[in-house]
Amino acid sequence: ETGVTQTPRHLVMGMTNKKSLKCEQHLGHNAMYWYKQSAKKPLELMFVYSLEERVENNSVPSRFSPECPNSSHLFLHLHTLQPEDSALYLCASSQDPHPKETQYFGPGTRLLVL
Amino acid sequence: TQLLEQSPQFLSIQEGENLTVYCNSSSVFSSLQWYRQEPGEGPVLLVTVVTGGEVKKLKRLTFQFGDARKDSSLHITAAQPGDTGLYLCAGVVKLSFGAGTTVTVRA
Numbered sequence: 001e002t003g004v005t006q007t008p009r010h011l012v013m014g015m016t017n018k019k020s021l022k023c024e025q026h027l028g029h030n031a032m033y034w035y036k037q038s039a040k041k042p043l044e045l046m047f048v049y050s051l052e053e054r055v056e057n058n059s060v061p062s063r064f065s066p067e068c069p070n071s072s073h074l075f076l077h078l079h080t081l082q083p084e085d086s087a088l089y090l091c092a093s094s095q096d097p098h099p100k101e102t103q104y105f106g107p108g109t110r111l112l113v114l
Numbered sequence: 115t116q117l118l119e120q121s122p123q124f125l126s127i128q129e130g131e132n133l134t135v136y137c138n139s140s141s142v143f144s145s146l147q148w149y150r151q152e153p154g155e156g157p158v159l160l161v162t163v164v165t166g167g168e169v170k171k172l173k174r175l176t177f178q179f180g181d182a183r184k185d186s187s188l189h190i191t192a193a194q195p196g197d198t199g200l201y202l203c204a205g206v207v208k209l210s211f212g213a214g215t216t217v218t219v220r221a
Contacts, residue, residue, distance in 0.1 A: 002156065042118065043157075043202070043211040090156050099209040100145060105156025 003027040004106035006091050012112045013081065021076040021109045023091030029104075031097035032074040034066060037088040037108070049074060050097040081113045117141070118205050118212035126218040130192050135215040137203035138185045144206050146179055146186045151200040151214070193219045 004025045013019050025032060034046040048056035049068040063085075065077040074091055088108040094101035118139045127133050137146070145164045149157035161170050163179035163186060170177045174197075176189040190197055200214045 002158065004156070040123070040213055042213045043204075045209070092156070099206045100162075102159050102162075103209075105158070107155050 002104045002106065004091060004093055004104050006089075006106035006109050008109060009107065010110045010112075012114065013078070014114055015081060015083075017081075018077070018079040020078065021089055021091075021111075023074040023076075023106055025072055025074075025091075025093040025104070025106075027093055027104060029093040029095050030071055031094045031101070032068060032071070033092040033094075033103065034074065034076050035090040035092065035105075037090055043090070046076075048097055055097055078111075081111075083113050086111055086113045118203055118210055120201075120203060120212035120215050122215060123213070124216045124218075126220065127193055129194060129219055129221050132189065132191050133193055133217065134187055134189045135201055135217070136185070136187050137212055139205060140184065141205065141207075142183050144183070146183070146206065147204045147209075148177055148186070148188055149202040149204065151202060152198070157200075157202055190217075193217075195219050195221050 007022045030051050032049045036044045045058050046060045047066045052068045063080050067075040088110050090108045091106040092103040094103045121136045145162055147162045148160045150160055151157040161177050163177055166181045166183045168179045174191045178187045198219050200216050202211055202214045204211045
């Protein structure tokens with residue numbers, strides 16, 4: 001138990017669906033992250049939030065829309081996804097948004113796009 | 115983009131054997147982190163190495179940071195089934211991850 005929870009743990013969706021991934025951290029951290037993990041590829045940082053403000057967006061397609069309503073919660077809204085978007089989506093948090101800070105990861109949401 | 119290459123990609127050994135996995139880059143990092151990710155879980159930080167040439171030990175795990183701070187290795191002595199997992203290295207200036215080494219330790 002890392003103090004970061006993600007729901008759902010598994011998600012199957014069609015290309016025309018709209019769904020949302022949820023992440024919650026119980027660590028009192030100020031920074032939260034979304035990563036994409038595909039087989040045999042490095043973790044890809046998608047978004048970084050610091051105190052509810054987006055501070056980094058790494059050329060992620062607009063079909064992924066993040067939302068950070070407060071410092072404990074982070075959402076990833078999904079719409080009109082493609083099969084190549086199938087992956088494990090990991091949320092993480094850290095005390096501050098500095099790369100040297102230890103990041104605590106949630107267990108991930110395994111997404112399959114049909 | 116700072117590319118980190120990890121080798122081997124897969125490693126399967128018998129319980130009690132030793133193993134070494136490598137993390138290499140052409141970039142210099144201010145520090146380097148090692149994570150282990152077990153099936154169905156997110157990565158968990160094992161160690162951060164900061165100084166060129168630094169060696170850190172965590173029970174049966176030994177981590178080394180190269181003198182030029184471009185590469186690192188992880189050595190596991192007398193591996194146990196509980197060591198099974200995906201080992202990821204991540205280099206810091208801007209945190210960049212390698213693709214990982216999947217280690218399976220057979221009982």
